[in-house]
Amino acid sequence: MSDETVKYLLPENRIPKSWYNIVADLPQMPEPVLHPGTKQPVGPADLEPLFPMAIIEQEVATERDIEIPEPVRDVYKQWRPAPLYRARRLEKALGTTAKIFYKYEGVSPSGSHKPNTSVAQAFYNKEAGIKKLTTETGAGQWGCSLAFAASLFGLEVDVYMVKVSYGQKPYRRALMETYGARCVASPSTETNAGRKILEEDPENRGSLGIAISEAVELAAQRDDTKYALGSVLNHVLLHQTVIGIEAMEQMEMADADADVVIGCAGGGSNFGGIAFPYIGRNLREGKNTRIVAVEPAACPTLTRGTFAYDFGDTAQLTPLTKMHTLGASFMPPGFHAGGLRYHGMSPLVSHCKELGLMDAVSYNQVECFSAAVQFAQAEGIVPAPESSHAVKAAIAEALDAKEKGEERTILFCLSGHGHFDMQAYTDFFEGKLEDKTYDEALLQEALSKLPNVG
């Protein structure tokens, strides 16, 4: 009849007590963050207009284990520890010799891994006496997750949502508003950055880079307001390591160990979350677990970008970080995995890639949706378009193992469910979904505009 459901669930007291900081184990420190004006390394004071000191300290921390405050663990309890499943039905459908495990982060109230960091950020800001957070969001997963966390800690939130998504994803917007956040289409007339862009191009449909500029500009102006980012930065990836820490313990429960660990990568947060504890174990214990980041072929930061200093935003308000980038002025084509549509990549993930500690692959969206449908019919969970990239890579690994007659243990992060993304599935079924190609000339132009540093 049905094949066995195999779920590994940790008890509540196994929610990690510390986040894992990969910097402590790296053979070489990442390059420093530079001030956008002076191009000299930033100090904590430079970041204070944007973040509370506790978060700045985490951004530059070098100790391996960083304690998770009790009030944060307490909120985590609502959905953590998140389940780890063995995909027995999918294995059977593929006829593979491989074992496939997935860590499911869609059990959070906003349906993705993002609350792992939004709860921590809301907590530290509340502790610092902050009243309001500003942020940007693309497809809306991050905006919803910050709005959720802020509602629990009694903080106001203004979300600058990429205008094209604001129109296309009214339901994510409604979720933010349900949590009490204010959602503004970006570019807006509320900021200098937004007004400047609208003057030049009243029809501008926005980008993550523009929305970041707006959110950063407003946070910097007020003492009671700070900025929150949902990916890319060190402290964000730090908070996400609960994914990998739990998964490693659950794999032990399953009496298995991963040969390959897979995560989709946009800014790098769920990828870093599942991968960093495994990269750290490789480094400390001389293990050889393969680590694979999966990105969209239409926005291939790790596989086609340059490793260089760049801005995180369009208006060049953010500090400069050394990362894989397609150039801050690069505009990726529209595709459904909005959470992977960013020109840059986490500096820590980029650094690991440069050090040869991980691989990266890219896939087109049609093959990813096809994999997601196969997964849903076997496992019952509908992946978010972002997560479908990890699903595709896991299936490719399983089929490769089958072809080679190898046993192989595959672990991937299913970072969120697709209940808010069913239009994408509708397009897929109606044959309207097309693979998108970035504009090579645009990429070269964006890369030629990278800031000249050092």
Next chain:
Amino acid sequence: MSDETVKYLLPENRIPKSWYNIVADLPQMPEPVLHPGTKQPVGPADLEPLFPMAIIEQEVATERDIEIPEPVRDVYKQWRPAPLYRARRLEKALGTTAKIFYKYEGVSPSGSHKPNTSVAQAFYNKEAGIKKLTTETGAGQWGCSLAFAASLFGLEVDVYMVKVSYGQKPYRRALMETYGARCVASPSTETNAGRKILEEDPENRGSLGIAISEAVELAAQRDDTKYALGSVLNHVLLHQTVIGIEAMEQMEMADADADVVIGCAGGGSNFGGIAFPYIGRNLREGKNTRIVAVEPAACPTLTRGTFAYDFGDTAQLTPLTKMHTLGASFMPPGFHAGGLRYHGMSPLVSHCKELGLMDAVSYNQVECFSAAVQFAQAEGIVPAPESSHAVKAAIAEALDAKEKGEERTILFCLSGHGHFDMQAYTDFFEGKLEDKTYDEALLQEALSKLPNVG
């Protein structure tokens, strides 16, 4: 800082081994089901065109505990035992002296309690050699849940979806199709029932009663095809009792006992699921736990309907059951809790109401959405519009306890999340949501057409 998250999670081996059959404890048997033609009590053979024998046996079973087959418990493992939460943050927001607990069924892959029965129904049909299931769906929760279960057991599914919802809820339809089901707008030209209605009224926008007629008609025609219903019938409510059985054990973990148990009621399935184990305990142990069904004021089956024999569908193809009904030809006004928009009520729930074993209240949709937003901002979970009725009633109980200075322990079933229903929240925020009133003349006309039995 944040108030404590209190979650009670049972280990996997505490998934119930049996469903609870309330018939065993009732002081009086419910009235028999009648054949639509002869108006004589039906026997198993009369139901065979629609259901496999294992389900027919459950429909008429009188023993208290009915074993859950291992393959069904195995699929339940994917999300069960479902969590029970204490709503500490909501209690604080209300300033109430009451304790509020909620059993959360939105953790299933389709986001509601419906898979508790769809998995069982898919299993029994597969065991009986059935190839295809037909069913109806309104807002789509049931259709998605049956499609999910059928995909795991390798059954085909044809879902007749109320035409107005088919247009308004394309994302639920996309979810059904992702699970491999075929979704047809009802009334359709695929059935005699559908064609007849379209001939009389080509613009007919459908109803649950019509969609049931279509699904039943097709199932009855083919030996390899059976019909599956998502609510109302005894076996469906039986399967849902895992909700209440688990909740009762979790309340013991919390060292608490419910003074009042609340569920929203459309056809009665999540309500019966949480309430029947408590009604049974009242009967067996002489306890006095209050049981409250909550229905929409615009479709007030229990509070304004007649207790009489009626058809479950419009074309009068179903057997006659004695239940609270607004009349099979009654057309409720459009409101957002599509899952509560049905003219009838579970015969078992109706019987309990007639025996004085439970109460019923009704609320309008605007006050329910207002309660749902307050709940989401305190507890982080966005309720489905149907579930918002239970939330509203729980808040009303908590405020009543506060006014009276009473300690009171409230348990309610949060039957699903609202991630597919954000248009309703958008309408609420934009002030477009209005309370709907049913047409009293229409109700009287529908009641006057009740079949003349005995």
